[in-house]
Amino acid sequence: MKTHIVDRLQAHDIKPSAQRIAILEYLMENYTHPTADTIFNHLYPSMPTLSKTTVYNTLKLLAQQGAINEITIDEKNVRYDADISPHAHFRCKYCGSMFDLPIKRLPSVVTEKIDGFMITDTQLYYRGYCKKCKAIVPWLC
Amino acid sequence: MKTHIVDRLQAHDIKPSAQRIAILEYLMENYTHPTADTIFNHLYPSMPTLSKTTVYNTLKLLAQQGAINEITIDEKNVRYDADISPHAHFRCKYCGSMFDLPIKRLPSVVTEKIDGFMITDTQLYYRGYCKKCKAIVPWLC
DNA sequence: ATTAAAATTGTATTTATTACAAAGTTGTTT
DNA sequence: AAACAACTTTGTAATAAATACAATTTTAAT
Numbered sequence: 001m002k003t004h005i006v007d008r009l010q011a012h013d014i015k016p017s018a019q020r021i022a023i024l025e026y027l028m029e030n031y032t033h034p035t036a037d038t039i040f041n042h043l044y045p046s047m048p049t050l051s052k053t054t055v056y057n058t059l060k061l062l063a064q065q066g067a068i069n070e071i072t073i074d075e076k077n078v079r080y081d082a083d084i085s086p087h088a089h090f091r092c093k094y095c096g097s098m099f100d101l102p103i104k105r106l107p108s109v110v111t112e113k114i115d116g117f118m119i120t121d122t123q124l125y126y127r128g129y130c131k132k133c134k135a136i137v138p139w140l141c
Numbered sequence: 142m143k144t145h146i147v148d149r150l151q152a153h154d155i156k157p158s159a160q161r162i163a164i165l166e167y168l169m170e171n172y173t174h175p176t177a178d179t180i181f182n183h184l185y186p187s188m189p190t191l192s193k194t195t196v197y198n199t200l201k202l203l204a205q206q207g208a209i210n211e212i213t214i215d216e217k218n219v220r221y222d223a224d225i226s227p228h229a230h231f232r233c234k235y236c237g238s239m240f241d242l243p244i245k246r247l248p249s250v251v252t253e254k255i256d257g258f259m260i261t262d263t264q265l266y267y268r269g270y271c272k273k274c275k276a277i278v279p280w281l282c
Numbered sequence: 283a284t285t286a287a288a289a290t291t292g293t294a295t296t297t298a299t300t301a302c303a304a305a306g307t308t309g310t311t312t
Numbered sequence: 313a314a315a316c317a318a319c320t321t322t323g324t325a326a327t328a329a330a331t332a333c334a335a336t337t338t339t340a341a342t
Contacts, residue, residue, distance in 0.1 A: 052292090120268055124264070125266070128261040160321070192321065217330090
């Protein structure tokens, strides 16, 4: 039943290992944009030999190979997203909650400036205040 | 001659002080997306009482008030940009160089999802390999 | 079974950023 | 001009994310 996870790893030239499968599986089942620390804390109980370094290494590898996305909308720590289809992110500056936002199409670059460049990753971030926080703290507006 | 800097501070409800003026002035004269540390190191020689905490505090205040933008394309540290007009950023994953990219128009959100939200900041990031690095390290492609 | 290569682990370190209390500055009121 | 409150800056200490690295374990190949 974990074949789709193994498949995804192999499709991105990553050899499957118990740790890599567990980490990617967590990301594919929890689209919550977790941090490395959060992932470690969730996996540790069922995988007590897991090391935080492995989590960091694996996430970096997965992102490098394009199997997952690095989200840097939160200036405190990097977050990870197994949804690599084009979409934007919103983050509330008051409560910190994050949402995926559908986008009609990926914004196109004015190509002259980056002719000959290779774009591997496009990220669209919206920051502001969510409905709830806007209501709670009206002085923000 | 520094009236435009003072004006910009006041336009964003920030009381001008020697430190605030120096920091915003540096950002308005150096569109290099510097880090807090870089700004501190450049200003320190001519302002030896300056403290790094002040640089951090001031940059946070300036960003909060919308006088400058926080750029989080570099997962290592936050960078700052006094150009608050709509534009995108590119960062080379090999050499770390950053470029501004003009955009035709700010990408529009699918509004249903964020109805009642307040968007204060939109950031569009492109990551990849610049022309130079693509040539030097062809195995990247 | 032996060995080489690759992956994981744990600890120690680095480094960006924040917390906080003390000191300094500014502007205002008498 | 002295007193005072409000605001700003400073320096040090603390926090916390991420990395370096050497040792150990696992995997794959001969």
